[in-house]
Amino acid sequence: MRVLQTLLACCLLIGSSAIHSSEVQLPKQAGIASAHPMATAAGHKILAQGGNAFDAAIAVSATLAVVEQQSSGIGGGGFWLLHRAQDGKNVMIDGREVAPAAAHADMYLDENGEVNRDLALNGPLAAAIPGEIAGFEHLAKHYGRLPLAVSLQPAIEAAAKGFPAYPRIIRTIERKAKVLKRYPASMAVYLPNGQVPKEGELIIQSDLANTLKAVAKHGKAGFYAGEVAEKMVQAVRENGGIWTLEDLQNYTIKERDPITTNYRGHQLVTAAPPSSGGIAIATILNILSAWDLTDMDRVKRIHLVTEAMRRAYRDRSIYLGDTDFVEVPIQLLTHPYYAAGLRASISPVKAMPSDYLPGINDNPKGEDTTHFSIIDTEGNMVSATLTVNTGLASGFIATGTGVLLNNEMDDFSAKPGEPNAFGLIGDDANKIEPGKRPLSSMSPTFVFSDDQVAVLGTPGGSRIITMVLLGLLDHFDGNNVHSWVSKPRYHHQYLPDKLYLEKDALDPATIEALQAKGHVIHQHKGDWGNMHAVSWNKTTGAVDAASDPRTTTGSAVVK
Numbered sequence: 354m355r356v357l358q359t360l361l362a363c364c365l366l367i368g369s370s371a372i373h374s375s376e377v378q379l380p381k382q383a384g385i386a387s388a389h390p391m392a393t394a395a396g397h398k399i400l401a402q403g404g405n406a407f408d409a410a411i412a413v414s415a416t417l418a419v420v421e422q423q424s425s426g427i428g429g430g431g432f433w434l435l436h437r438a439q440d441g442k443n444v445m446i447d448g449r450e451v452a453p454a455a456a457h458a459d460m461y462l463d464e465n466g467e468v469n470r471d472l473a474l475n476g477p478l479a480a481a482i483p484g485e486i487a488g489f490e491h492l493a494k495h496y497g498r499l500p501l502a503v504s505l506q507p508a509i510e511a512a513a514k515g516f517p518a519y520p521r522i523i524r525t526i527e528r529k530a531k532v533l534k535r536y537p538a539s540m541a542v543y544l545p546n547g548q549v550p551k552e553g554e555l556i557i558q559s560d561l562a563n564t565l566k567a568v569a570k571h572g573k574a575g576f577y578a579g580e581v582a583e584k585m586v587q588a589v590r591e592n593g594g595i596w597t598l599e600d601l602q603n604y605t606i607k608e609r610d611p612i613t614t615n616y617r618g619h620q621l622v623t624a625a626p627p628s629s630g631g632i633a634i635a636t637i638l639n640i641l642s643a644w645d646l647t648d649m650d651r652v653k654r655i656h657l658v659t660e661a662m663r664r665a666y667r668d669r670s671i672y673l674g675d676t677d678f679v680e681v682p683i684q685l686l687t688h689p690y691y692a693a694g695l696r697a698s699i700s701p702v703k704a705m706p707s708d709y710l711p712g713i714n715d716n717p718k719g720e721d722t723t724h725f726s727i728i729d730t731e732g733n734m735v736s737a738t739l740t741v742n743t744g745l746a747s748g749f750i751a752t753g754t755g756v757l758l759n760n761e762m763d764d765f766s767a768k769p770g771e772p773n774a775f776g777l778i779g780d781d782a783n784k785i786e787p788g789k790r791p792l793s794s795m796s797p798t799f800v801f802s803d804d805q806v807a808v809l810g811t812p813g814g815s816r817i818i819t820m821v822l823l824g825l826l827d828h829f830d831g832n833n834v835h836s837w838v839s840k841p842r843y844h845h846q847y848l849p850d851k852l853y854l855e856k857d858a859l860d861p862a863t864i865e866a867l868q869a870k871g872h873v874i875h876q877h878k879g880d881w882g883n884m885h886a887v888s889w890n891k892t893t894g895a896v897d898a899a900s901d902p903r904t905t906t907g908s909a910v911v912k
């Protein structure tokens with residue numbers, strides 16, 4: 354038993370720069386933090402039925418796909434970062450959507466060469482081939498312990514019996530109503546009798562329940578082939594889209610080696626391309642690693658962190674894209690020497706202006722897309738960020754399937770230098786190509802420290818990376834999971850050259866001092882993000898979980 358425990362301890366510590374000999378206490382309880390109580394409850398239910406964290410991840414993802422459709426769904430995709438306790442394996446399941454075979458670089462340009470933003474964001478032409486269901490099957494087959502049919506059961510019930518409408522989904526339906534009204538199947542779910550559902554009114558999705566049942570019965574073939582696939586392709590093509598049955602049949606998930614990096618004794622395991630998040634976080638932390646931020650004067654700290662963000666987002670726009678299509682210099686971008694060069698260009702007293710390329714708009718609120726974190730009592734962990742892209746995505750439900758299609762094509766660069774919905778710009782590395790995955794910012798992350806493990810992530814478009822970064826820095830300062838998710842946020846993404854602040858994030862004196870250094874402050878009227886995190890103290894075995902207080906439906910439960 355003792356040998357087994359020591360062996361397990363070694364596995365649990367794999368990836369930790371500070372492997373030490375003291376015994377690891379397995380988590381005394383399981384922790385799940387997600388964006389909706391029904392999803393968190395579904396995860397715990399599956400654990401109670403003998404499932405592990407990976408089975409629970411299917412249940413949480415699938416339930417979110419029903420009750421938080423504005424954020425993620427089976428018509429979308431995402432990344433599940435896994436840590437398997439038994440052998441210490443860290444892997445990212447890449448269920449990102451891919452561009453259909455008929456997609457091409459100019460597909461959203463009008464006759465004047467301008468991007469048609471409506472086509473890029475609304476309706477089925479905006480939709481890439483979904484990856485979420487293929488992710489479920491892969492998780493169940495290779496990492497889980499229970500049949501897919503069992504893990505999908507809570508989601509099937511939620512779709513068939515309905516869930517009560519809540520303010521966040523109601524707001525998104527209101528915002529998207531004009532697009533939803535174009536499509537009868539979308540109207541039927543979100544605007545029954547032409548009305549936005551009232552708070553507490555049940556949103557029932559019988560077609561979606563049937564589609565999930567087909568997946569429970571046939572695995573991914575229940576979605577990527579047969580009746581559901583045929584109905585989706587027919588509906589897409591009748592409404593101006595370009596999907597084919599072959600596109601669906603050809604979809605495959607990829608197992609990616611996560612990006613790993615060290616920061617002052619902490620070992621990070623985070624998202625690999627096609628996410629830009631892990632690389633950007635590694636660059637930023639490498640730049641910052643030379644300084645002791647914890648005891649630093651606040652203004653100086655924000656200035657240096659901002660300058661590091663600026664430089665990493667500049668690299669994002671130039672170098673990053675799907676590594677199956679473009680060569681991304683990962684080794685270089687995540688190397689401490691490279692960061693040392695970038696650090697040398699930072700003045701401690703002056704902001705460096707970012708003086709070219711177009712700017713960003715002010716919408717990304719950060720509620721659309723979802724993140725959840727899980728630790729089970731064996732020490733298995735999942736950090737998953739899943740998305741349909743913007744709120745209620747393309748607004749298009751394929752008739753007879755209940756599947757709301759993503760608008761992830763907008764995460765490609767539709768034209769070099771042209772900002773997408775999050776103001777992100779890109780170039781050739783992220784241009785549209787058939788079968789390519791659009792560049793993402795989603796950054797599910799694990800941190801292994803001497804006595805603690807952290808699992809965290811958030812939605813928020815381009816701000817995901819900086820939110821995760823600020824959560825990490827707060828963790829490195831010694832604060833707990835409740836603090837990581839609630840800390841006030843600031844953000845810089847190179848262009849436009851603005852330091853974005855959440856409402857009340859900084860006091861007037863700090864703002865003035867940053868302005869004196871040359872930072873252009875953009876005071877946001879509200880807040881952003883929806884972080885869900887879990888921690889495990891390896892010395893005591895204590896597990897803690899927290900959900901972002903900014904959104905009211907977050908649900909963090911340890912039991």
Ligand code: DON
Pocket residue numbers: 717718719720721722740741742743761764792793794795812813814815817
């Ligand atoms: O993959 C990405 O980076 C985006 N599609 C995520 C979108 C998102 O977080 C929306 N929330 N505001």
